[in-house]
Amino acid sequence: MGRVSHGFVVLGRILRSCFTPNAVTFNSLIKGLCAESRIMEAAALFTKLRVFGCEPNVVTYTTLINGLCRTGHTIVALNLFEEMANGNGEFGVVCDPNTVTYTTIIDGLCKEGFVDKAKELFLKMKDENINPDVVTYTSVIRGFCYANDWNEAKHLFIEMMDQGVQPNVVTFSVIMDELCKNGKMDKASRLLELMIWRGVNPDTSTYNTLIDGYCLTDKIDRARKLFVSMESNGCMHDVVSYNTLINWYCKNKDVEEALSLYSEMLSKGIKPTVVTYNTLFLGLFEIHQVERALKLFDEMRRNHVAADTYTYTNFIDGLCKNGFVLEALELFHAIRDSKYELNIVSYSCLIDGLCKIGNLETAWELFQSLPRVGLMPNVVTYNIMIHGLCNDGEMDKAHDLFLDMEAKGLEPDFVTFNTFMLGFIRNNETSKVIELLHRMDKRNVMPDASILSIVVDLLVKNEISLNSIPHFKRHK
Structure with missing residues (x-):
């Protein structure tokens, strides 16, 4: 109780x-x-x-x-297990583990990624003539699947059937999930047939796994057909069933169909989760339906579904990318005033939006405020701010930021260097372009093809030999 x-x-x-x-x-x-x-x-x-x-x-x-x-x-559980089996614990008595004990520790080890140790105990269990049951086999099979050792998982699945241990719905679902993740949908479909033939009734989770697999391989017709057949086979749809299809339609910009599924799940009394709404928000922003996204956000609140960090990040990013930067800034302040902690991705999205509309002052203030709110800018954040400063002609300030980035142990990537390269080219600073090419060469960072073409034109125009540049000399 x-x-x-x-x-x-x-x-x-x-x-x-x-x-x-x-x-x-x-x-x-x-x-x-x-x-x-x-x-x-x-x-x-x-x-x-x-x-x-x-x-x-x-x-x-x-x-x-x-x-x-x-x-x-x-690990503490494993130590206790060994004390129990060897009699070297506080009580000093040997207490022989049974099938449930072995299964419990094997399952725990597999879930934590210690698959080799789990396999060792599994073999020891069989050596001691303690018969593994369906739960034991399923735990080890799941462990091998997590470790991407499909051959071991398949071998064990065959072994358990040879030993007369009947796989249950969980066993079949674990194998099916691995097949679906690897795009082997024909084998997954045949496994469903085998499952039914052996008298094991698939549950909603089994169907959801197959539907997700069909969506991952863009076989939406098969996914939809299976979705429709679920209820006739005695399995009710749940929020995961709907979320899986909604996600596919949103990713493929068929948001109307996704919203239709959303309405259908509401009519069936299935409560949407924050995942449902986050997926729909992404879809709506992708097709520039900002007003509908805002209305859906209000509906989410009315349905008492709490937003998470991903929701707010998506919203700020979506508003910025659709030109509603001031609205995104207003939402940002409202979230921050409510003491909700935003992450570095949320800040980066807003800083990027502000830079793109030329509001460098506010973007810079936000960037500088990061340490005060307990956040450290990452390479993406630095790149966004550096790009904004370079576009505004603030090359010295951008370079100071570059040095600050390196001092904090962050490695500039090709985006960082390409941003500086374009800035120097725009200002016709040929000597700095050459200096930057040398620095890129030392770090083994390559400029992209479009920028490389511009660099070549600049060097030729200024009658500078390409052989003097390490990259061109090496790839002549």
Whole structure:
């Protein structure tokens, strides 16, 4: 019931009544604490068992190992597992792990990316004649899929069927997800047929995985057909089903179809998530439908869906790219005044928009304010500001920013150098163009083809030999 504190009240009554609590008593309490993510308290209670004259059993160990894995303490869980199996822990007793114990630690290791260690325990488990069950196999298969070791995953899938372990819907979904991510849709489709033939009913998650795979491979007709067939096969659509299709339509600029799906999900009582709205905002800004995006933003608030950093970043970027920079600035101030923390991407988008409309003063103020709000400009932010200054003819100020960028340990990229190159070319500063080419050569950074063509014309015009420039000499 999630009322662990009351469980401890009962423990107190047990002790006052001169009864002796046993392993079952403490297993229940440890499980309750783990369920509430009070893992340190669960571990502390585990260490006190001997005070109550009680020894932990396999369920006690497994319960705590599960709690540790679920809260991201997988290495601690592994240490506890080894203490349990080898008898070198605080209690000094060997407590043989069972299938559930092995499965719990193997699953935790796989989710944390320690697939080799999980495989080692899986093999040890079989050596000790402890039979893996469908959950064990599924956990290891998932681990191999995450590690991009498809051959091992496939081998294990075949092995489990050979051993008479029936794959369940989760097993099939894990394999299907890996096939879909790699664009192997024909195999994924055949796997669905195999799944049904073996009497395993696909669930909504299974269909969603296939729909996503078809969308990733731009087979929208297949995706839509599968989407329609779901309900007739006894699976109801959920928000993920709709979000997947909405995302494809928005990316392909068919926003009207995406909005139609959005209306359909509302009519079915399926509540949109922040992902739904973020996707639609991106689509609307892409086709320059700013007013509709603003209306949808109001609707999002009415539906009590909280915006996240991605929402605000998209909105600021979308407004700027559509020429509504002052509106973006107004939104930015409203967000900041509400104490919502924006990230460096949000600032960069707004600085870029301000630079493009020639409002260098406000852009510079925002750039300089970054350390005060706990943010550090990245290469993209520097490039945006440098580009704005170069376009405004502020080459010395841009160069100071370039030096500041290097002093902070940020490596200028080809965008940085190309920006300076165009600025120097515009000002006909040939000597600085040559100096910059030498600096680029030392950093092994290549100017792009269009700028290179302009540089060649400039050098030829000023009767400067191309052989004197390292790049041209090397690629003569």
